[in-house]
Every structure is written in structure tokens, then in C-alpha cells.
Amino acid sequence: MSVERATLRLAGLSGADHEKVPWVNHLVTAVRGQVGLEHGVVLPVWDALRRGEAETLGMLAQKSASGSIRFEVPEGRAATTAARAGRTAVARGIRTIDRQRAVRDRLIRRHGDPRQRPWIYLIVATGDIMEDIPQAQAAAREGADIIAVIRSTGQSLLDYVPEGATREGFAGTYATQENFRLMRAALDETSRELGRYIRLTNYASGLCMPEIATLAGLERLDMMLNDSMYGILFRDINPIRTFVDQRFSRQIHARAGIIINTGEDNYLTTADAVEAAHTVTVSQLLNEYFAKEAGLEDWQLGLGHAFEINPDLPDSFRLELAHALLARQLFPDAPLKWMPPTKHMTGDVFRGYLLDGFFNLAGAMTGQGILLVGMMTEAVVTPFLSDRDLALQNVRYVLSAAGGLTEDFHPPRDGFIQTRARAVLDDAVRLLETIADDTRGRGSAYPQPLLAAIADGTFGLMRRPPTAGKGLEGVCRKAPGYVNPAIDLLESGPAGVTSSRTTQGRSAR
Amino acid sequence: MSVERATLRLAGLSGADHEKVPWVNHLVTAVRGQVGLEHGVVLPVWDALRRGEAETLGMLAQKSASGSIRFEVPEGRAATTAARAGRTAVARGIRTIDRQRAVRDRLIRRHGDPRQRPWIYLIVATGDIMEDIPQAQAAAREGADIIAVIRSTGQSLLDYVPEGATREGFAGTYATQENFRLMRAALDETSRELGRYIRLTNYASGLCMPEIATLAGLERLDMMLNDSMYGILFRDINPIRTFVDQRFSRQIHARAGIIINTGEDNYLTTADAVEAAHTVTVSQLLNEYFAKEAGLEDWQLGLGHAFEINPDLPDSFRLELAHALLARQLFPDAPLKWMPPTKHMTGDVFRGYLLDGFFNLAGAMTGQGILLVGMMTEAVVTPFLSDRDLALQNVRYVLSAAGGLTEDFHPPRDGFIQTRARAVLDDAVRLLETIADDTRGRGSAYPQPLLAAIADGTFGLMRRPPTAGKGLEGVCRKAPGYVNPAIDLLESGPAGVTSSRTTQGRSAR
Amino acid sequence: MSDLVRPYGDTTGDGMVQVSFTLPLPHDKRAEGAALQLAKKMGMDPALLVHAKAMGPDFTFFVVYGSVTHLVDLREVTVVEREYPLLTAKEVNAAVKRRLRRKLVVVGACIGTDAHTVGIDAILNIKGFAGEKGLEYYREIRVVNLGAQVLVPDLVERARAERADAVLVSQVVTQKDAHVHNTTAMSAAFREAYPAGQVPLLVVGGPRFEEGSASALGVDRIFGRGTTPGEVASYLVDALITRREAGSRADRRSA
Amino acid sequence: MSDLVRPYGDTTGDGMVQVSFTLPLPHDKRAEGAALQLAKKMGMDPALLVHAKAMGPDFTFFVVYGSVTHLVDLREVTVVEREYPLLTAKEVNAAVKRRLRRKLVVVGACIGTDAHTVGIDAILNIKGFAGEKGLEYYREIRVVNLGAQVLVPDLVERARAERADAVLVSQVVTQKDAHVHNTTAMSAAFREAYPAGQVPLLVVGGPRFEEGSASALGVDRIFGRGTTPGEVASYLVDALITRREAGSRADRRSA
Ligand code: B12
Ligand code: B12
Ligand SMILES: Cc1ncc(COP(=O)(O)O)c(C=O)c1O
């Protein structure tokens, strides 16, 4: 459903009614109510336009909301005409995405990439875009290379994307097209001021993953949280819906030159970081597979992992190094995303500050690509302004004082670290074999062994059967005549974006 | 002068008058006033006793205070008799020291040494021995292996050792025989409770260095701060007096099985830790030389160095590692004492806590012997109880989580760290050569080139000419007939203490 | 020991505390004066400004040390001591079986948009917490765990359908008092949906509830940081069995 | 901007501060209640006890976050702005030469048992501080640096012998208010030893003096953390030359 809405957004449909229900929702709901979604929305919608039911797409959506439009699934020539018209409209959106990608490339050439690896990634989360903006700018001035605006707790389960500039999120700010635009504009200003291109990140996840990915492409966001299984495991979204949505959203990301961030860190908040270390590796391999399949390239794969081992465990830091090195070596060309301790943070903010320092050190020593900055108040409150400032000071000290330690760090082949890394890899391979060899689902409606593994609680200890979870009602099986020009255009691949690939490919080492 | 008083203390003279002036001071002053100190106090004192001026040493001292004793320098048989009697008395003191050493060996065998290296060294400094005791015990319970009781700011310039239990020091507690005894007894209790022998440290420095060393031996202190040049540089004590006093005090330490801690860290509080790195090495070599010369063995040489490089300097942590490794390799058998950042600590206690964490890490990675625990409030106040607790938590985390990193730490021969270490060593050798080749003093009253170097401000940027500084009036040139049985007994070497040497030698790696 | 105590830095009675905060002022002498004024208002005297750092042009971060003049009066500290006896799993099962004579039904959920299930799972799932098994492990307790982001109407409906004896709700997100809003909405809904006196026992938990605010929130009890499943099970027995029996005995006596 | 501000956590006006302290109590519920009581007395409401840790059997360490109800009133902040113009070394030399017509004599020392000379050396020695050369570098200033642990009588005597225009004293150790005791003893001794009105300018410095306490200590001025030699030199010119000239001009006029 959200794929179809995303398609309409590409075709230029935006805005919402006075109750803030977006027009794309009205239109898709109306189509669905009359003719179902099996053929996609493009055929019925552009057929209705051809038939003169309304003059513009926008007016069609408005009228459809009041029930005054009649939809049909066109056939034959009518279908061809509708498909062609839809394709023309959607192509405009894709061209905007291409243009934004070119703008990004130009700005990076002008302002430059961060001087150091890992890139420094910082979260803002006031709930109010107007407070977020100055906080983000302040963070960039203090050294952040990437700003992520966390979303309000409720958003991922909304089956629509809110509209306009918003000021009332809980523990995060709504992801809206306008908020994206405002923040990107503010950071463009700051990039100019600092002579360093500041990247912007948001979340393409939840029930509106495809639409948000689309808006991110249109508004030139630079990275997006986007995991193939996060919604299933941590938001109890239906697995089928999630796999459908993540495919489309990743195609958009591929086209937009956006780096995705996957969410393996989350597993370690519910499962133990030592026992479940291999599930992180398995999930990284799955995320890589689904990403490549959707057209993403290595430099766009911000595969996630995290510093979540119980710090009271003997040799905990060396275990972290082992896990971090394993990921580094398995995915040498991906800008891995290294996540800070959260589960074992406590109200002892001094201890937390130290732990974050060792997290930073592990990130530097093992050459991670993106470092999400840890906050000493992790277990207390959403970060204070001063937490962020102190945290960046921590990162700066560690990278500058000890970043060069990579030169001196050579874990011996039969030493503790390499032995541990091999053990985790072995477990991962074994788990993948078990999943692949699982024949229980054969012949059932859901024969895929991965779905069975998810249902069994393999990842993050969450059991998610394929028939349960939110949003299943929004999924339908494609009819043979299904048309979606967005997917066609995305699959035919981008044109003229090779330049940017090389630029960023290089900087991503 | 203090050497003579120390000798009397060995002979059993203790206590003070009602104005708290110790009897040893009265007696030495009286002898000096009548016959001078060129022959030592032993001859005149035991001659007076032989002559029946008083019945006991104590009564002699009391009477001498009121001026009612006549002293002479005996000659011939009288001299031999006096010397023999003095020797017998002094030997009793030395036997007490030997006994205390044996007790220490036994307690270490019973309770055990710390489980990890480095040993964890913690300071208490309330000014009140009665508050110090519970704080020290609490610190030991939280993991401290060594407790140091810092002295009151004024004490090093007092030309006498205060008496009794004291409760009114400034930023430290007076070093007195009774305070030593009380604290050692309390820690013996705690050692039993914890099954780990807790060592006690104090300061053999200042104008009473020899006496305090003696009291430490008598009361079974385990380590003593004792530097061959600290008093000269940082307390403006006369260089000649210092060199005389440090020799005697080190002989006592050698006999008592006490580990000395030298004070190279102090240079880096006044000079820059990068520019002056080689002066630390030079001073370590000098301290080693003077220590060996006085009979100390490798396992007793807690040579000092410190983590004092400006943390804003790029690669500052790796520079620290280079310096720490250099010391470790130059003195492989000495239990090096690794001192925390102080100069670059600020009121930002969070930053300070992190810096202390990296200090701990450097200590662990380079295998230091004794780690003085850094305090986040270094730039603010004398440590709070909670600072100490947090600091120990910091040490525990770093040692447990990352202590094993030594296995993975192999700075390449031509890499940053080894290159830096070689450069510092080269500078040190060059400076030693310059000092040795200095001929300016030749023929003067102070021909020693080391004295000239000290006068030039080579160490810690402090200029200290041999004729200036406090306490010169307490030094006199020995007459040919000078007798000091303490020195004779100490030079003839210890008997039956080989066992303890091996025990501790092993544990000191 | 005296009933009046003061914070302890390194000497008895020195009153030393450490404070840090940000003021929305550019870093200058006036901002430092403002920080000291705040410290004084907090009762610190003398107050020592030991660190001040500009965070951008509009904010300054401060660290202040000082001695607070306040005395803590231990006589005025009211401690919520555990008001129920701690039982083993065996005892809990026995009490339910013998005295309730049916399984005790517990419905659990994270409500609102809160998706933090680790806390409630720690209480409910077999796996448990801090070495104690969760309520699912208790033979005589039937657990219905609805998971995260449950809407209040759905919770009420399910509680009725399952004939819940107790409803256990978790709230971890507290920004803008989300936990307070969600909890009061929840308790109001239960009171509306059930006849008076028949509302199931309402229990909330989470790391940041204010102690003693149960009645203000309209619930029967709050559990905080570090709660163990055994505590919750023991409380349920006490509240649903022991105290009700006592109540009805008293009723009978007074009748 | 309004004259009333509150601390800023992550939203304007939220009033959030962080506090840590130790209470001399064993860690139990009562101690936690006591910690919250203290936080309330400091004006934190709500106060969130986020960390409590036993330190041995008799002490507990706490971290508390919360919102303070106090308002900072910027109108009541009194700022000690620099009351003299900042001069270059050249200007200082010129002023001394032209208007004093002899070298300005400064005697410096750490008094009492304080041996922290880095601070006073930073002001006096050529090497200086923060990139500025020290007073020894000024051609028209004669510096006598007595070093550390100088006794007050010795300092007074030397100041008289050198005919000091100004005496510069450093105090770094502040435990048990050592700096306050030493400074007041010093200023009293000078007042006793000199005829009224002829006491040299008394200047103290160190990182932990309370601003505004100069007159209570009996000295002319206090310099704190981060003082640079140039500031001190400029102050000396202002106090010893500019203001005295102004004073005598005024005298002449009124005569
Ligand atoms: C794990 C975690 C997550 C996981 C949750 C996985 C899961 N399935 O639960 C993931 C990664 C999904 C997550 C996401 C988010 N999180 Co989160 N998360 C945490 C974290 C790291 C640990 C929480 C935890 O598991 N604690 C361990 C459990 C055992 O403790 P507990 O919950 O306190 O439970 C105990 C007691 O409180 C009590 N208890 C709890 N509930 C109940 C109920 C009953 C009935 C009883 C009797 C007892 C009881 O018993 C339990 C056992 O003792 C904390 C930070 C931290 N270190 O505390 C942040 C934290 C809670 N998250 C936070 C935020 C903001 C979020 C997000 C909203 C961020 C965003 N905008 O995207 C998201 C969205 C989630 C949402 N919609 O709610 C904030 C909340 C800030 C605040 N105080 O308002 C925190 C504090 C981090 C921070 N400083 O910003 N998070
Ligand atoms: C270096 C140092 C030492 C060195 C001193 C070397 C020397 N020759 O000065 C050594 C190692 C000898 C030392 C010893 C001790 N120290 Co110390 N030391 C420090 C340290 C690390 C740095 C101080 C420093 O040099 N700061 C840099 C200078 C440039 O700053 P400053 O002094 O503030 O000076 C500036 C201004 O204040 C001002 N200023 C200062 N004086 C004056 C004077 C005038 C006239 C003017 C105009 C301006 C001015 O201008 C300067 C430039 O801006 C501090 C901790 C810290 N990080 O602050 C502890 C510290 C000062 N030491 C401390 C203590 C307790 C001691 C000892 C007493 C411990 C002991 N019991 O053995 C001993 C004994 C010393 C004694 N008898 O006084 C405590 C004091 C606690 C307190 N507040 O009471 C501190 C804070 C450490 C701690 N937390 O415990 N110390
Ligand atoms: C991969 C991924 N997606 C999304 C989110 C955010 O959650 P939501 O989409 O529910 O706002 C996270 C949060 O940690 C994440 O890791």
C-alpha cells in the first residue's frame, strides 16, 4: 500500500486535507475500495484522469476523498495510455531525485567530506523541528558530520506520513517532507559556514517505509536507517509487508545515492551481545544480500553493529574489538555503522562517559565508517544539549589522541581476538546453514525458511510469525497486469550517476 | 643533622616535650651547640652516658634540653667504649626493622599480593588521621592495593618530625610515628578481612627524610616516596643536604625492604611533558644510580613517570605509550610507578574521568608496576570519598576489559611509537653526556657537574644553586673521627633477608 | 547517629556537592555570574565555578562545586518499605492454588507508543530477570503478554475477555511526561469500563516513575528500576489473596 | 531576551540540572529518600534519583537529575568587569617611564606552606603564560620573585627593603580555607608594618578565590583562573599610576 502511495508521491502528489490525512492516502484508499490494489494504483488513477474525472492528480485525490470519483482498471489501449501517462509523471519525480543526487555531489565537491574516519553521527530528538535545527547546527559546529533526526515514538505505526513542520513529537520529531526540507536547508547553510558537507539522516522504516524513502530522495537526505527486518522484530510489523516495502525503499535509496544504515545493534538490546554475536553477522549478510538485490552498492551499505557487551565481563573490550574487526573484514568496502553502548549504560553518568570513550576507541582502532556518538545520559533522559557537547569532546579526544593506534594494533592469529572472531564467524555460517536447510515450511503458504527463522525468534529473541503483525491488510498479491512505473524505472537503473559513485566510493575507503 | 637524629631514633629515643619538640632535636641541638656535629652524635652522647650524666638516653635528652649536660668528644678508649655502646643501642633499632621486614614477608605469604599488575595505589589526604583510617579501609575494600597518606603542606620544611596522632593537617596529614602505627594496624586488619596484603606508603622527603625513613622501617611501612632531587627542586632544600639525607634514608629503605617511589612525574608539572621527556629518563637513571649505590635492589625501585602530555596534542596517547614503553624497557625489573594526569586536568570532571581512563589504559598496555589512581576532581579539590570510588571503578573497568591488550599491542619498529621512544632515549643520552662533560665547576667548592646541571634548571625548569636552599645550616663536613654505627651497620648489609627479596622480586616480575 | 546529615565530600559535615547545567546565555562574565546565582539559590555557599564552556554562541555549560547549607532531616524521610512478604515461586503457587482455587490471570502490555518491552518481558517471560524466572514460569499464573504499543481500548477489552485479575503495564519513555499521560488515561479507561469495585488490580512499572505517585496515577502500585518477577508475584498474592481474604474476614466479623 | 532564564536540558525552560553527592548513610531506601529530600531542598522538582551506589557500609553516592524551580534573574547578576584598560607591554613601559620616572618594583611570593609556584611564575617569569611574556620581560618593571613557602614576616621585610610598589601573592591550596587564612594574615601584617596610606598595593591570585572578596581579605585586588601577565601589568599601571595621578590632580584642584 505504501509502495503505491510512494509512487503517487513520485508523480508529484503531496499535501493533506484539513484533518492532516494526506491526499495519497485518500486516493489509494479510494482506489482500493473500488477496484482493489492488485493492479497497482497507476492504471486506475491515470485512467480516471484520462477519462477526465479530474484535471490534475491533486484534484483527483481531493475528489476521491469525497467519494465522487469512479475508478476502473483499464484494459488494452486504455491501459497502455494510462501506464504511459503514469510513467511520465513518475519519471518527473525520479528526475528530481537524480537532480538532488547531483546537487549533493556538487556540494560535497565544494565543501568536502569529513577529514577523518569514522564519520561522526549525532542524534537530535527534541520533538520540535524548530528546536532541532539550532541543536543540529550546534552539533555540526562541534564536529558532527552526520545529523540524524530521531522520530517520534509513535510514527512507525502510523499508516500515513504526517504533513508540514511539526513541533510536538515524543522523544523524537515526526518525519515529514517539510521537516526534511527545513533541516536540509539549515544544514546546507551550516555546511557552507564550516566548509564541510554535513549529512542528514532519517528513518525509512515502519509502515510508510517506501514513502519516507521517496521523500528522502526528493529532499536530498543523505543516509536513511533502513533495515530489512527491524520493523518485523521491533515494531511487530508484518514480515511480508516489511519485505515488500524494504525492497522498494532500497531501490529508491540506490537511485538517490543514499547510504542506508541497518539495525543489527537493536538485536543486542534484547539479546546478549556475546551469545548472539553471530546473529548480528547473519543479519549483516542478509541485509547485504537484500541491498545488493535492490541495486545498492557497497559504499551505500552502512551495516550496523554495536558495543553492547556487558562491561563487567572480563576482556569485554577485546571481545568488542573481535566483533568489530570481524565485521570490518567481512565487508571491507562498506561504511560500517558502529553503535554505542546503551543497554549497559546506567545512571552513573561518569561510568557512562568512560564507556563511551572506550566505544570510540574500538571504533577508531578497527576503522569503522560511521560512529554514532554515545551519550552519558543514555539511561536517564533523551540527550541534553550539554550531553552532546561532552560526547563530541570525547570523540575528538579519542580520535585525535589514539586514532593512530591502528598502526600498533596487530592481534596475533592465535590470540584471544582472532580466535573469538573466528568462533563468531563459524557460528554465523552454521546458523545460515540451519536456516537454509530448514524444510518445515515446504509446501505451506510461506515456504521461505527465513520466515520460519524469524518466527522462531532467531533474531533479537523476538518471535514473529508471517501471518501476524501490523499492516498485513495493506499487502496484496500482484495481479498479472500489475503496473508500477516507479519500479520499472528504478529497475532499469540510474543514468549518469557513475561520477558520484566513484567520489563516495573512494572516501568510503 | 637529621641523619644524626635518625641514628638516635634507631637507638630508641622517641617522644617530645610539652611543646611537641622531639627529644632527638633537643639532644642533637645540645651536642651541636657544645661540640659540633663533625664527629657525629654517637660519640658525645654515649660518652656522656658512660660518664653518668644521665641514666638513660631519654633522661639524657631531657636534661640536655635544660642545658644541664656537658658533652665532650671522647678519644682513645673512651671513644671506643662510647662507639661500642652506641652501636649496641642502634643495632637494636635495626633489629626491629629486620623484624618488621620479616613480619611483612609473613603477612604477604599469608594474605597474598594483589592479583593483578599494575598494583593500584591510592591517596588519602584529609588532614585527620581519624578520618584517613576509614577512608583508607574503604579504598582497600574497593580495590586499592596500596594506600598513601599524603602529608600536610607544611611538613617537608619542618626540621623535626611531629609527635603523636594528629588531626589538623592542610591538604594532607602529618607523618608521625604514631600515625604510621595507627594506619598500619588498621590496614593489617583490612588485609586480614580482604585476604590481600594492603601496602602503606608515606613520604621520606623534606628536611627530615632520614628520620621519616627510619620511622617507616620501624613501623613497617611498605613503600616510601623518596627522590634524590625532589626536595631540591620542589621544596628548595639545599642540594648538599638533600644528597646526604637521601643516601642515609635509602640505606634504611634497602634494609627495611621498602620500595621507594621516585618523583619524576613532578618535573612534568612545571616543564612540558613532550619537550622534557628526556629529563625524566635522565632522572630515572640518576635515581637508579643513587639507589643501587645505597644498596637498594631492582625490585625496590618504583621509578616514577607520568601521563602529563597535553591531551589536545595530536597522537598524545601514542606519545604517552612511547614514553611509558621506554621506561618499561630501560628498567625491566623495576616496579615502575605510573602517575596520572594532573596538569591538564580541568574543572570539566567528565573530561577528567575519561582522561584518567586512558591513563589507566596506557598503564595496563605497557605493563607498569604501580598505578597511582587519578581523580576526576584533580583540578578542583582534594579528592572526595566518591572521587576515589569512581576512580577505582574506572581502573577496574579498564584493567578487566582491556588489560589483555598487551597481547595485541606491537608497535612496529619504524612506526610512530618506537621512533619517538628512540628519539627520547637519544636526547637523554646526549643530556647525560653534556652533564658529564661539564667542566665549569672544576676546582670550585662544588666540582660535581650534576650540581651545576641542577643549578642551571635542567630538571623541572627549577634553578637550584648548591649554596642556596633551606637546611644548609644542618649540614657539616665529617671530621676524620666521625662515628655513626647506623651507617656502619647498614653498609655491612642485611642478614637473613634473602628470602623476602626473592618473594617480592618474583612478584615484581 | 544524629537525625540530621549533610553531604560528605572529604570531611564530615562539609556539605560538598557537584552540580552541572547549561544556561541559555553566551559565555561571558554575566553568564558565570548567573551560574553562581543559580548555585546560591540551590543552597550552595560558597559555590565554586570550576568549569564553564561555550556551546555555540547561545549556550554555556557549567560545573559547580560547593557546600550546600541544607540539612537532611532523616525523621522526615518517608520510606515506602515493601508492604508484602516476599514469597518463593512454590509459596506463590501454593497460595493461589489453595486459596484462589483457580489460576491467577495476568494481562501485560506496553501501552501508548512505547515499544520498550524488555522491562515487562523481564517480569513476565520465563527467562525472567536477575536470575529469577518470570511469571510465565509460575504454574498457577496464566500470563497474557500483549507486547508493545497496545492501545488502551484494546487492553481493556482483552483484560475483560481474559477475566484478568491484574493488569501489568510498562512505561519506559518519559519525555514530556508520556508515562504519566498514558498511565492516567489507562486507569481512567478501566474505571469507566468496569463496575466500581471490580476493576482488576492495576500495576505499572518502569525505571522513571516517581515513587509514591500511584494514587495520583489511579493505579494500585508502581514498580521501579530493578524490580524482580518474584517481587511482583509476591505482591499479587498479597494484594489479590491475602488482603482480600483479610478484608472479607473483617467483613464477616463486622456483619 | 528575557531577564529571567532557567537551565536548559533539551528544551527551553525545562530547568534540568545534574547533581551528584555522597551522604554518610548506608545504602538503603531511607538513604535514597534522604537523597531525594536534599534534591528537593535544592529546588529540584521533580527530582529523579538515577544512580545510587554503596561505598562501603557507611556511605552512599547518588546521581540525581531534575528540574530546578529557581529562576535566574539576570538583573541581579553583578559582573566585575575589568575596571582598567588593557595595555600592551610597550604602553606599560612607556607609562611607567614617563609618569613614574623610575622602575616599578614588584615583589612576588607563594606564602604560607603553599608550594605551588607555577601560577605566580606564569605571571612573573619571562616565560609567561598563554603566549604572553611575564612581568620580568617588562623593561620598566623590576621583579623580585621570592618563590614558595615564604613566611609573612620575611615577605614584609623584603617588600620594605626593595621599596616594593606592589606585592603579588599566590595561593593555590584552599583546603580548610588555607588561602583565606594566609591572605588575611598577610594583609594584616602589611598594615601593621607600614604607616597608613603607604602600604604597597596588595594583589593576590589563585584559581579558587571567591570573586568580590578582596576587601574582606584586606587586599586591593584578586586575580583568578586564567589570568595573564598583561592583565596584571595593566592593572598595576592603572592602580599605581593612573588612579594616583587622578587622585593627586583632584587633591590639587580641591586645594
Ligand atoms: C533497549 C532500548 C531500546 C530498544 C527496545 C527493545 C525492546 N524490545 O524493548 C529499541 C532499540 C527498540 C529502543 C528504541 C527506542 N528508544 Co530506547 N532504550 C533502550 C535502552 C537502551 C534499554 C532499556 C531496557 O531494556 N532496560 C532494561 C530493562 C530490564 O529495564 P526496565 O525497562 O527499567 O525494566 C525494569 C523495571 O523498570 C521494571 N519494569 C519495567 N516495566 C515494568 C512493568 C511492570 C508491570 C513491572 C511490575 C515492572 C516493570 O522491571 C524491569 C526489570 O527490573 C534504554 C536506555 C537505558 N540504558 O536504559 C533506551 C531508552 C529507554 N530509549 C529511549 C528512546 C527515546 C527510544 C526511542 C523512542 C528513540 C526513537 N525516537 O527512536 C526508540 C523508540 C521506541 C518506542 N517507540 O518506544 C530513551 C527514553 C528517554 C526517556 N526517558 O523518555 C532511553 C532512556 C534512551 C535515551 N536516553 O534516550 N530502545
Ligand atoms: C602542579 C601541581 C603541583 C606541583 C607544584 C609545582 C610547582 N612548582 O608549582 C607539585 C607536584 C609540587 C604539587 C604538590 C602538591 N600539591 Co599540587 N597541584 C598541581 C596541579 C596539578 C597544577 C597547578 C598548576 O600548576 N596550575 C597551572 C597554573 C598556571 O595555574 P594557577 O596556579 O591557577 O595560576 C593561574 C591563576 O590562578 C593566576 N594566579 C595564580 N597565582 C597568582 C598570583 C598572582 C599575584 C596573580 C596576579 C595571579 C595568580 O594566574 C595563573 C595563570 O593564569 C594542581 C591540580 C590542577 N590541575 O589544577 C594540583 C593541586 C593544586 N595540588 C594540590 C595539593 C593538595 C598538593 C599538595 C599539598 C599535596 C600534598 N599533600 O603533598 C602538594 C604539596 C604542595 C604544597 N606544599 O603546597 C591540590 C590543592 C587542593 C586544594 N584546592 O586545596 C590540587 C588542586 C590537586 C588536588 N585536587 O588535590 N602540586
Ligand atoms: C534500523 C532502524 N530503523 C528504525 C529505527 C527507529 O525506530 P522507528 O522506525 O520505530 O521510529 C531504528 C532505531 O533504532 C533502527 O535501528
Ligand SMILES: Cc1ncc(COP(=O)(O)O)c(C=O)c1O
Ligand atoms: C618524590 C616526592 N617526594 C615528596 C612529595 C611530597 O611532598 P612533600 O615531601 O613536600 O610533602 C612528592 C609529591 O608529589 C614526591 O613526588
